[in-house]
Amino acid sequence: MRPTTVTAFIALFLILIAAGSYAYVGLASIGAPLPAEGYTALALGAGFSIMVGFALMALVFYSSRYGYDEPPRLRDDSHR
Numbered sequence: 001m002r003p004t005t006v007t008a009f010i011a012l013f014l015i016l017i018a019a020g021s022y023a024y025v026g027l028a029s030i031g032a033p034l035p036a037e038g039y040t041a042l043a044l045g046a047g048f049s050i051m052v053g054f055a056l057m058a059l060v061f062y063s064s065r066y067g068y069d070e071p072p073r074l075r076d077d078s079h080r
Contacts, residue, residue, distance in 0.1 A: 034042075063069050
């Protein structure tokens with residue numbers, strides 16, 4: 001493997017370790033309980049994210065069905 005590939009793997013692995021340790025420290029700490037407004041905001045945010053996901057998947061299927069994601073083709077204008 002090339003040195004740049006090894007360097008990239010090491011950098012990404014260090015970022016993974018840092019993110020994992022940050023998540024562990026954040027989840028292991030004991031804090032105040034989440035108020036009712038927090039649960040409401042969490043539910044609304046999750047619901048909105050799911051609706052956006054459904055809408056984007058619907059657009060993917062719509063564009064696939066009607067040929068919007070076909071590769072471009074040159075028009076033959078010689079018959080004019």
